[in-house]
Amino acid sequence: MDVKPAASQPDWSLPPPHRRHVFLCTGPRCVRRGALSLWKVLRRRLVEHDLVETPGGILLTRNGCQFPCNRGPLLTVYPDRCWYGVQDPQQVLRVVDEHLLHGRPVAALRLPLPEDET
Template sequence: MPKPKYHILVCTNSRPPGHPKPSCGSAGAAQLLMAFNMGLMQRGTPPGEVLVSATGCLGPCELGPTVVVYPDNTWYAKVTEADVATILDEHIGKGTPVARLNPDMVWK
């Protein structure tokens, strides 16, 4: 299998109800993971060209769901299902990170 062009990491960490710290899992991360995979299939992305992986906690829990795109090391905050198409079309498709989704918290 060839080396992937991109690797999309989606934080899916969940904490128990009532926990004082928020989590990406409780903010809809599982749906994001599915939306990225479905979006790649709908766009006809060849298998292995872009990988999508669930991760544990990435750190900025209060800004979740958090998504990171490598090898660009671009961090996205508060990603929604509606943002997935934009990330796939702009960042993955054209190589241009989506500025409105990577505010000052982005470490690039």
């Protein structure tokens, strides 16, 4: 098979500057639960605070299924290892304002991790 060269740009050689990496699941079940509209809310709020791809800010990534679909849409924050289930725009804004702006994870929205169960 003949593979054509991919487009490239100098900016595509390194990860953008960021402090935290935030993933919003846009897998099929999270999309059915409203993930695409929550993505817009999330991105807009981060842009308002000039947090997108800045040295102290956020690298934002949409991803496929993260597995706990029943709790989705799933929003995860690394390196903090916080997994959230966000059901509406208010919950997304709460994660941005409390966790991403002020470094205080939102306990009420966090999913338990496997090690929490032991």
